[in-house]
Amino acid sequence: MGQKKNVTFNDIAKYTNFSKTTISRYFNNPDSLTLENQEIIAKALVDLDYKENKVARILANGNTEFIGIILPNLFNNYYSEMLDRILSTYEQFGYKFLIFIGNENEDHERSYIDELLAYKIEGLIILSHTIPSKELAGLQIPIVTIEREDTYVCSVNTDNYMGGCQATCLLASHNCDILIHINSSCDKKSPTYGRVQGFIDICQEKHLPHEVYLKMTGDTYETAQKQLSEIVDNLDQKYAGMKKGIFISNDTQANILLNILIKKHKCFPEDYLIVGFDNSLISREAIIPISTVGQQIDKIAYEAVSLLVEQMNERKKRRPVPLKEPVHKVITPILIRRETTEKE
């Protein structure tokens, strides 16, 4: 195949007149050699055009430098941006990523975890997992989850509760007559339930009339369109002439809602305000830029990898001290005011 023959430790030993053991020590424990000898070997590697074989090195020291990632899909902007940011931590941490698309299917996730373990990953990041966190904890490798139930494992999440409060306070500051929250009927144990709770708490605290719609199933774009059309018809009727402040669970749905309102009323009606969640692309690309609660995806990604690296480093110590309790980091969201809340 015209490939160059690989340069071996033997070749390097001959070229430098060191023993093979010395060459091996250079790769696995360089500090055991004098600086001068390190330099001689380093120069030889360049002269011989030596290509490192990481697979061989792994066998020597047991560290694959692999992190496994499982995520539901890459169609959702949130997941693809998160993966982009996680992969970019390579520059800081040097870990390589083996990635699987789990399709939110428990059995797929399990078989991908088996495959990842066979490759001796040093740690696992799993987004919006469907396997219970108790089972994940039983895998006995460093794990960090993002989103979903995280009782038994480390996690990094947006402070969803604070996000819900921020969105609700923004709507409240515009003196809405009625505040509305639209979401799916999410599990109360899931971190994202914080958005619902934040909305309810602020409304109760400020004695604001409010209503919660937890019936979005959101399987497809078309379903969401149909469900939101019905909600709009309902709101137009029930709260006619009243100023309606809507906090909706994500920007994709906020955009659908906005388009329905504009098509129905020929313009964005004066009596509606909208706040979405995620600060995803669509919130900027919508015909009227949408106010939203932005997740700091770069921070979440960085914290997830660094929390994982801490655990992985601990395991490499002679006497590793495992975490007593899973660590749950929360990242503050950032309220972004745009045109859908620019009203008197």
Place this chain on the structure above:
Amino acid sequence: MGQKKNVTFNDIAKYTNFSKTTISRYFNNPDSLTLENQEIIAKALVDLDYKENKVARILANGNTEFIGIILPNLFNNYYSEMLDRILSTYEQFGYKFLIFIGNENEDHERSYIDELLAYKIEGLIILSHTIPSKELAGLQIPIVTIEREDTYVCSVNTDNYMGGCQATCLLASHNCDILIHINSSCDKKSPTYGRVQGFIDICQEKHLPHEVYLKMTGDTYETAQKQLSEIVDNLDQKYAGMKKGIFISNDTQANILLNILIKKHKCFPEDYLIVGFDNSLISREAIIPISTVGQQIDKIAYEAVSLLVEQMNERKKRRPVPLKEPVHKVITPILIRRETTEKE
């Protein structure tokens, strides 16, 4: 750390009363054993709860089952959907993916390729590469590129020329007075230049008045907005009262164009038709669903992996026959008619 001790070939040999060599043959060349003996060993693996160590296996047979992927980013819908589809080929081909974000930077791409080679990847898929294809060909490993200049390497691309023809014919069928193509000033050697050429050829063939704007720089959303606003002002003036059919290079820009027109004219003006490219999410999520030329991303991804697997399998033969010429597969795009071309 409370981990179970790994089951070794020794343990399996003892349990089955076979030699270690036999156990090793079971993993690396199972057909050299009788079916009966294969079954005895398979049963022992279950009894002993044997966990495969792929890293050790790689050392035995040299096949990592790794495919490296380098792509510019995951913010762009096209790349994230493509990666989603590529990763999903795991179910068919069984290859695992090591992924780097190259940021369209030649030096980054080079250093990531080095890293991937150190992990003994069996093949490489690179999207929108910035390294010249001649240099990629010199790496001497199976490579498939998607998008960009591909003279010296195998590639899979949308038939951009046909896409340009499809979009132009759709506009022509609506009896537009003037046809306009908006794009960046792309390299004529790049596969995507086919979109421009297809537009020009159809216009000339049908003797249709036309104009080509190749000045989009598209660095950011804001730049694109500004540039398209200027183009709209120009078109409104230059072709006032005439029916204008616009074919624009991608859906993100088509959506910006649509929003500019609606905001300027209070509705989507009767004298404009728009066709985008990509069939990306935004074309459906726009306030008026946008007609577009859809890339068959699932097919491109599948063909890319299968073209790579063919090359990788060839190299494993005793007498591999390298490709005489790089293979360039083109995938037919699909015209999707939506509301921005629903006019008399």
